[in-house]
Amino acid sequence: xxxxxxxxxxxxxxxxxxxxxxxxxxxxxxxxxxxxxxxxxxxxxxxxxxxxxxxxxxxxxxxxxxxxxxxxxxxxxxxxxxxxxxxxxxxxxxxxxxxxxxxxxxxxxxxxxxxxxxxxxxxxxxxxxxx
Numbered sequence: 001x002x003x004x005x006x007x008x009x010x011x012x013x014x015x016x017x018x019x020x021x022x023x024x025x026x027x028x029x030x031x032x033x034x035x036x037x038x039x040x041x042x043x044x045x046x047x048x049x050x051x052x053x054x055x056x057x058x059x060x061x062x063x064x065x066x067x068x069x070x071x072x073x074x075x076x077x078x079x080x081x082x083x084x085x086x087x088x089x090x091x092x093x094x095x096x097x098x099x100x101x102x103x104x105x106x107x108x109x110x111x112x113x114x115x116x117x118x119x120x121x122x123x124x125x126x127x128x129x130x131x
Contacts, residue, residue, distance in 0.1 A: 002108040002117045003030035003056030006101055007049055007066040007075050011036030013097075017065075021101045026109035030056045031101075044071045049078035053090055061089040061114030063104050065121060067097040091118045099124035 004021070008014035014035025022031060034052035037043040049064070056062045064079075066072045075092050082090065091114055093100050100121035107120035 001026070001029055001058060001111060002060050002104075002114050003032070003053075003058055003062045004101060004104055004108060004117075005049065005052040005056050005062060005064045005075075006031070006033050006035065006097065007044060007052075007064060007071040008033070008035035008097065009042050009044055009068060009071060011040065013067065017098055017101050020098070021105040024102055024109075025105035029105060029109055030058055031105065032056045044074035046074045046077035046081070049075050050081050053078060053082065053086070057086060057089070059089075061091070061117075063108070063114060063117050063121060064090065064092045065095055065097050065101045065104065066092065089114065091115075093118050093121035095121040095124050099127050103127075 006014045014033035018033045032052040103124040104121040108117045
């Protein structure tokens, strides 16, 4: 099953998103929150994201969702530290962190491949468009 990593500037936000998404997911889904800095303050840490990716990987891929631009930069930095084999199984979703993570969790729980999990997360961008 594809794993999921949630990157947020806030550890509480990352944990909250994980908590919500896991209510909709298979309990076997590996989802890891990588929020805040080690001292509990606001920020992102590429090393924490790297460790989260390693923890979430079951061999079928890992999708990373992120809350703000610098969280994406930390995720990209973490990916650059991965070996080529693992790096080829990791993707960063261009998606809203809450809606995208939930959609990804549901799709990953169905056993879908990484490309489908990423697509589900990114389709969540349009879920809240008002007419």
